[in-house]
Amino acid sequence: MYTFKGGTHVTEHKNTSNAKIERMPAPATVAIPMAQHIGAPCRPVVKVGDHVDYGQLIGEAGAGLGCPVHASVSGTVKKIETRISAQGVPVEVIVLENDGLYTLSDTVHPFPKPLDEATPDEIVEVIRNAGIAGMGGAAFPTYAKLKSAIGKATTLIINCAECEPFITANHRMMVEHPERIIDGVKVLMRALSLDTALIGVEDNKPDAIAILRENAPTGIKICALKTKYPQGDERQLMYALVGKELPAGKLPADIGCVIFNTETVAAIWHAFYNGTPLCKRVVTVDGDCIGRPTNVKAPLGISYRDLIAYCGGLVKKPERLINGGPMMGNAQWDLDAVITKGSSSILVLSHEFCEKGHSKQPSACIRCGRCVKNCPMHLMPNMLVNLAMRRRFKDSESYNVMSCVECGTCSYNCPGGMPIVQHIRVAKASIRAAQAAAKMQETAQQKEKSKEVAKQ
Ligand code: SF4
Ligand code: SF4
Numbered sequence: 001m002y003t004f005k006g007g008t009h010v011t012e013h014k015n016t017s018n019a020k021i022e023r024m025p026a027p028a029t030v031a032i033p034m035a036q037h038i039g040a041p042c043r044p045v046v047k048v049g050d051h052v053d054y055g056q057l058i059g060e061a062g063a064g065l066g067c068p069v070h071a072s073v074s075g076t077v078k079k080i081e082t083r084i085s086a087q088g089v090p091v092e093v094i095v096l097e098n099d100g101l102y103t104l105s106d107t108v109h110p111f112p113k114p115l116d117e118a119t120p121d122e123i124v125e126v127i128r129n130a131g132i133a134g135m136g137g138a139a140f141p142t143y144a145k146l147k148s149a150i151g152k153a154t155t156l157i158i159n160c161a162e163c164e165p166f167i168t169a170n171h172r173m174m175v176e177h178p179e180r181i182i183d184g185v186k187v188l189m190r191a192l193s194l195d196t197a198l199i200g201v202e203d204n205k206p207d208a209i210a211i212l213r214e215n216a217p218t219g220i221k222i223c224a225l226k227t228k229y230p231q232g233d234e235r236q237l238m239y240a241l242v243g244k245e246l247p248a249g250k251l252p253a254d255i256g257c258v259i260f261n262t263e264t265v266a267a268i269w270h271a272f273y274n275g276t277p278l279c280k281r282v283v284t285v286d287g288d289c290i291g292r293p294t295n296v297k298a299p300l301g302i303s304y305r306d307l308i309a310y311c312g313g314l315v316k317k318p319e320r321l322i323n324g325g326p327m328m329g330n331a332q333w334d335l336d337a338v339i340t341k342g343s344s345s346i347l348v349l350s351h352e353f354c355e356k357g358h359s360k361q362p363s364a365c366i367r368c369g370r371c372v373k374n375c376p377m378h379l380m381p382n383m384l385v386n387l388a389m390r391r392r393f394k395d396s397e398s399y400n401v402m403s404c405v406e407c408g409t410c411s412y413n414c415p416g417g418m419p420i421v422q423h424i425r426v427a428k429a430s431i432r433a434a435q436a437a438a439k440m441q442e443t444a445q446q447k448e449k450s451k452e453v454a455k456q
Pocket of ligand 2: 374375376377378379380381403404405406407408409410411420421424
């Protein structure tokens, strides 16, 4: 059985694992953010009043790291304005009025040659133009990940673990469209000049494992992973599948691996074989406040409000709205926030549910050691929380706070109800801010020095 050291078995709540993916009609308007990825935000290339077609480029990425953005409906540009994103930062948004016609942009074409004639550079370009960013949540531009792995990575891994509670979007994608995943993997194998690939699926999805095995050719191995959180974390997945540990500060490609998420691979299949850019994604909508929990193929830019209304609306007073899973997702405050490339689920939970789960009032550390035993990064979360609560952020660096992957396993298991990961996040953010300030000061000093030298 493939597994890793540490981690924990969380209550699964996979209520929608049998809920077929539903294609919902796009709402009257969508609001498409220009920043849905890691890297610089896009620059709008349309103006208010313009007509746009489905799949048309509306936000152009600059020369650096970025990911173009496309229209997820056909219609008219109604507004371009700044809003606060689901991550709490201001972002430029293009609001499109849907004409309901789904007119396809004439820029959408499948790749003109068979796969075995495509060069790695051509495949990278297809993925870049399709605006694909990691759909497991990280939203790192996929073309950049692939490009940096070409000639370096010898192991291609597809992350189909889906270890977060509630989320079943990838599970349904594997069961309903296994051929898209397998053919998408072949596109990546071609780009990386590899003959083999590993697909890791947690063993709580036996139907997905079986159907992928039926569809996979020799060379693509389907590996059943022990169901344990956070199996979907890249470091744990690599350790489980190839036995390699990723040193702190290194990328998977540095140890010969490259990892892509299930739906990212399906998006690559769409881009290569249909020419369609990333305009939709599967979202699990669940939680005890949702009238009809299900999986929805939703247009990017749809509001949580419209998505929840499609899924039967709210049947209980909500206490928490979460973008992503309950372990690593972000709490939200605005139903008008929208689905982006990295949004795999929307959860709405009631007070009673939250009380039943993890509502223990924070008390104090009783030094039970459970957090240390379960930390998949082999850290000492008890020390980290202790230092963070005293704002001794600098000292927490010597306990490798920056290696924390913020999986929340420590908080989940803490009998004292300590919000460990929340304190660690504050510590990490403060350390990053201090590092950025020091860098700015250094740059300013260097500029001053250069000016002085120029004057002499
Ligand atoms: S799990 Fe909680 S109570 Fe136990 S050592 Fe860690 S912080 Fe302390
Ligand atoms: S310290 Fe970080 S990596 Fe370790 S269990 Fe807690 S959140 Fe996860």
